[in-house]
Amino acid sequence: MEEVNALLQGFGVALSPLNLLLMFVGVILGIIIGVLPGLGGANGVAILLPLTFSMAQQPGGTTSAIILLSCIYWGALFGGAITSILFNIPGEPWSVATTFDGHPLAQLGRAGSALTAAFTSSFFGALVAVIMITFLSPVVAGFALRFGPPEFFSVYLLTFCAFVGMSGGNAAKTIASMMIGFALAAVGLDSVTGTLRLTFGSTSLLKGFDFLIAVIGLFGIGEILETLEEGLAFKGASARINFKVVLETWKELPRYWATSLRSAAVGCFMGIVPGGATPASFMSYGLARRLSKDGNDFGSGKVEGVVAPETAAHAAGTSALLPMITLGVPGSPTAAVLLGGLLIWGLQPGPLLFVEKPDFVWGLIASMYLGNIAGLIVVLTCVPLFAAILRIPFSIIAPVIIVICAIGAYTVHNSMFDVYLMVAFGVLGYAFKKLGYPLAPMVLALVLGDRAEENFRNAIKGSQGDLTVFFSNGLVGGLTSFALLLLFWPLIRAGWRVVLGKS
Amino acid sequence: MEKGEQGSAASVKAVEIGVAVVIFLFGALVVFDSYRVGAKWGDDGPQAGYFPLYVGLLICFASATIFVRAFRNSALAAESFVSRDELKKILTVLVPTVVYVSLIAYLGFYVASTLYIAYFMWHLGKYAWIKIAPVSIGVSVAFFLIFEIWFSVPLPKGPLEAALGLN
Numbered sequence: 131m132e133e134v135n136a137l138l139q140g141f142g143v144a145l146s147p148l149n150l151l152l153m154f155v156g157v158i159l160g161i162i163i164g165v166l167p168g169l170g171g172a173n174g175v176a177i178l179l180p181l182t183f184s185m186a187q188q189p190g191g192t193t194s195a196i197i198l199l200s201c202i203y204w205g206a207l208f209g210g211a212i213t214s215i216l217f218n219i220p221g222e223p224w225s226v227a228t229t230f231d232g233h234p235l236a237q238l239g240r241a242g243s244a245l246t247a248a249f250t251s252s253f254f255g256a257l258v259a260v261i262m263i264t265f266l267s268p269v270v271a272g273f274a275l276r277f278g279p280p281e282f283f284s285v286y287l288l289t290f291c292a293f294v295g296m297s298g299g300n301a302a303k304t305i306a307s308m309m310i311g312f313a314l315a316a317v318g319l320d321s322v323t324g325t326l327r328l329t330f331g332s333t334s335l336l337k338g339f340d341f342l343i344a345v346i347g348l349f350g351i352g353e354i355l356e357t358l359e360e361g362l363a364f365k366g367a368s369a370r371i372n373f374k375v376v377l378e379t380w381k382e383l384p385r386y387w388a389t390s391l392r393s394a395a396v397g398c399f400m401g402i403v404p405g406g407a408t409p410a411s412f413m414s415y416g417l418a419r420r421l422s423k424d425g426n427d428f429g430s431g432k433v434e435g436v437v438a439p440e441t442a443a444h445a446a447g448t449s450a451l452l453p454m455i456t457l458g459v460p461g462s463p464t465a466a467v468l469l470g471g472l473l474i475w476g477l478q479p480g481p482l483l484f485v486e487k488p489d490f491v492w493g494l495i496a497s498m499y500l501g502n503i504a505g506l507i508v509v510l511t512c513v514p515l516f517a518a519i520l521r522i523p524f525s526i527i528a529p530v531i532i533v534i535c536a537i538g539a540y541t542v543h544n545s546m547f548d549v550y551l552m553v554a555f556g557v558l559g560y561a562f563k564k565l566g567y568p569l570a571p572m573v574l575a576l577v578l579g580d581r582a583e584e585n586f587r588n589a590i591k592g593s594q595g596d597l598t599v600f601f602s603n604g605l606v607g608g609l610t611s612f613a614l615l616l617l618f619w620p621l622i623r624a625g626w627r628v629v630l631g632k633s
Numbered sequence: 634m635e636k637g638e639q640g641s642a643a644s645v646k647a648v649e650i651g652v653a654v655v656i657f658l659f660g661a662l663v664v665f666d667s668y669r670v671g672a673k674w675g676d677d678g679p680q681a682g683y684f685p686l687y688v689g690l691l692i693c694f695a696s697a698t699i700f701v702r703a704f705r706n707s708a709l710a711a712e713s714f715v716s717r718d719e720l721k722k723i724l725t726v727l728v729p730t731v732v733y734v735s736l737i738a739y740l741g742f743y744v745a746s747t748l749y750i751a752y753f754m755w756h757l758g759k760y761a762w763i764k765i766a767p768v769s770i771g772v773s774v775a776f777f778l779i780f781e782i783w784f785s786v787p788l789p790k791g792p793l794e795a796a797l798g799l800n
Binding site for chain 2: 180181184300302303305306309310312313316320322323325326327328330351354355358359523524525526528529530532533536537540541544546549550552553556557560561562564565583586587590591595
């Protein structure tokens with residue numbers, strides 16, 4: 131029950147008037163970000179991160195700052211559903227599966243029910259994930275206190291191998307994207323030897339590539355270019371939710387308890403293992419269609435078809451923070467940006483955070499409960515306002531978003547070079563998206579590159595260059611083996627099928 | 634493949650191969666630079682290029698795989714990566730964006746942003762100047778208030794701000 135006490139203290143931190151205000155501000159900003167094309171959880175948080183630099187220097191300020199940023203993340207998760215259901219445009223990749231049944235429901239005139247179902251199941255998914263974080267994270271952190279460099283490197287290896295094995299896309303493209311991230315992370319001054327790497331005499335490259343710039347460019351500018359191609363007009367269903375519809379939908383929802391629980395479990399698992407929210411939402415939609423009584427009618431506007439992906443996406447998005455705070459390994463690009471924030475504020479994410487900064491950790495966890503409640507209230511009451519944002523003509527909203535991205539890129543280091551880089555990353559992001567290169571591994575590699583390399587170096591320094599150090603005891607050996615298993619999972623599965631097919 | 638009928642500017646195959654070659658060259662650059670700074674075992678542990686060397690090799694390996702696969706897949710040649718129409722649309726956004734970010738250094742953030750938003754509304758939205766002026770100027774003034782005054786985050790300023798004494 132130690133966790134409950136710690137959590138109650140966390141609520142004490144999170145319930146201060148300033149933090150409550152920041153929570154609502156964050157959620158509202160997050161929903162706007164989630165609704166707008168070109169702005170999403172990852173680059174929205176990246177753009178607003180520099181604004182928290184001064185906030186984080188005040189006493190207790192880091193907690194307020196993380197509450198603001200994480201609430202933007204929750205808001206963005208909620209906001210993605212609005213555009214999917216009303217406009218058939220997924221505002222975020224994890225809302226794609228929500229369009230399958232959500233938009234048909236809106237066309238049937240049941241937009242209110244679809245939105246209520248989406249928000250409520252998002253909230254449920256998040257709640258399950260937060261409860262899991264509350265009780266599991268101290269255990270994981272305690273376990274990770276015993277980690278040395280080889281163990282940490284094998285955890286990173288596990289993260290990256292999971293991307294290759296679980297993504298289901300083109301493995302070569304995943305590896306290429308990830309390794310480009312590692313190479314870009316290596317640019318600049320090598321902190322161990324003091325050597326300049328990959329700078330080729332350019333002074334602008336001395337500091338290396340900041341992942342925040344990459345996130346803003348890849349996800350922001352890249353997405354604007356992609357949206358542009360698809361056409362400029364948004365035509366949407368009207369968004370009115372009245373209290374009666376909410377109550378009616380809530381009465382209907384308990385029928386789908388099995389789908390909810392299953393989707394929450396899928397989401398929690400996929401969030402911790404960095405599969406991410408997007409595959410989780412597709413997977414639980416597929417499972418629900420196969421297991422539901424009226425699975426054949428999925429796609430024609432079934433509330434259950436909205437419940438499944440939304441629960442899983444929100445559970446995955448939330449549980450992605452578990453490895454971020456306990457191990458310093460983010461489970462999603464947005465979690466990676468939050469991790470970058472912690473580093474900039476001078477906090478070292480990882481198991482020691484629970485020992486050294488309990489106020490911060492438990493304040494954050496408590497704010498996850500409160501932030502999601504705030505989010506649910508805001509979305510249920512203000513949907514028409516947010517939907518109206520999408521009715522602003524593209525020719526106004528697009529340049530404004532690009533200006534916001536440029537400001538965000540500039541303020542990270544007050545450098546114009548970063549703004550030029552952002553445009554370059556935007557073009558790269560557009561080409562990569564169209565060719566099916568995943569962007570998340572690149573961002574994660576950019577964030578974790580230096581730390582992964584440092585742990586790798588320290589590990590093999592200790593073993594005098596002997597790579598068997600990654601199998602030297604049960605713990606690190608198990609992690610490494612699991613990583614390799616995930617890496618070769620598609621091959622193993624294909625081989626298994628061949629064996630089964632022959633017998 | 635309706636896109637192909639409108640006249641494709643580039644096939645998926647061409648772009649796929651082109652991007653794979655660029656990535657391969659980038660990987661080769663990383664390998665080359667890792668050897669330059671030393672990718673062996675130094676006196677006090679691994680040298681600076683030890684880890685990046687493998688990163689570079691993996692980039693080369695992955696891009697070579699993508700290249701070979703794209704080369705063999707003849708179906709990709711018929712698929713359109715981007716139609717001429719789409720490419721034109723993208724360039725009408727990309728070119729002004731490049732001009733915009735290069736103007737910031739001379740005109741300052743706020744003036745450049747005003748011009749950029751105005752250009753978009755005029756060229757893409759076909760608005761009348763009576764609507765363009767208040768929106769583009771209003772947005773920039775709002776940003777000025779938010780960043781300079783509320784958050785006190787200074788952005789680059791140009792001659793106009795200097796003339797108005799706002800530096």
